[in-house]
Amino acid sequence: MATKGKFITLEGSEGAGKSTNLDTLCELLRAHDIDFYRTREPGGTPMAEALRTVMLDAWDEQVDGMTELLLVFAARNQHLNNEIKPRLARGQWVVCDRFTDATYAYQGVARGIPTDYVEQLERWVQGDLRPDLTLYLDLDPAIGKQRIADRSQDRLEQEQLAFFQAVRDGYLQRAQREPRICTIDAAQPLADVQAALSAEVYKFLAAQTA
Ligand code: Z5A
Secondary structure (H helix, E strand, O other): OOOOOOEEEEEEOOOOOHHHHHHHHHHHHHHOOOOEEEEEOOOOOHHHHHHHHHHHOOOOOOOOHHHHHHHHHHHHHHHHHHHHHHHHHOOOEEEEEOOHHHHHHHHHHHOOOOHHHHHHHHHHHHOOOOOOEEEEEEOOHHHHHHHOOOOOOOOOOOOOHHHHHHHHHHHHHHHHHOOOEEEEEOOOOHHHHHHHHHHHHHHHHHHHHO
16 A cells, blocks of 8 residues: 555535445445544544534624634644644545535635635645545535434534535535545435445545556
8 A cells, every 4th residue: 555644535514424424434444454544624633622612612702704714724733733644644544524625615605705715724734735535425405404403503503504505516616626526426325325435435446556
């Protein structure tokens, strides 16, 4: 396998089945004897997890989109320096539940923060580090909302349908621009979603050994 670890991210709007399909992805990597580390954003270190709580909690005041943007990049900086970069450097793979494509979709398109601001912070915090592969689970947000209707919802999950439609538009725009993003139809039955995800991962693994 490669000497530098690979960085794989999973994205999708709420109810798309990220948690379920992350398990599938991890099983596939395990079956290929790949040493990997599973983590998530915002979060992934004690301090970044604390920032996640601040970001997702309900507050008795308006939360500005720029505040969200700065919180996610503060958490990301901590996560990158303390966990992600050292692991990749020593050859371990990293599987991350959401990363900067989420920032473009949620804070950029859905909150209306200029893309240029997201790009500047991305350059500043990440340098040239980008995921090697991103699996995006695409789903009509109306279906996603139904799937998670019976669970308690954080501040972002309480947003209206129009917000999640904008999130989806944001992800689809990213997928058009970035060849590393594989879009998977998450409205299919779970077994079909898992098969589609597995096919993309096999293609990626084959390319590493070619
Ligand atoms: N956020 C941000 O704003 N900016 C950023 O830069 C970053 C994040 C990095 C936390 O994310 C929030 O942070 C998120 C974006 C924001 N807020 N929102 N909204 P998170 O990833 O922790 O939150 P989540 O979206 O709620 O994740 P989740 O729970 O892992 O995702 P899920 O897609 O809902 O997954 P699930 O639990 O696997 O699936 C939901 C249900 O659907 C469950 O009952 C499954 O059994 C069912 N399911 C799954 N697949 C299927 C299929 N194919 N058919 C039928 N039913 C299915």
